[in-house]
Amino acid sequence: MHIPRLSFPLLMTIVNTARCGMPQGIRDRINGACYRWEEDYH
Structure with a gap:
């Protein structure tokens, strides 16, 4: 799904x-979920 930048x-x-x-x-x-996602994928 493409989100327009604006x-x-x-x-x-x-x-x-x-x-x-x-x-x-x-x-x-x-x-917590966002933090774990960042830990896993970045």
Whole structure:
């Protein structure tokens, strides 16, 4: 799926806003999953 470059910052803003609206436990789980993904693939 190709995301136009202009919409990417907007997408990230939406994701961050949604993440801030989540309960802390869910946010920690998402952050942990993102961190593990970065550890595995970078």
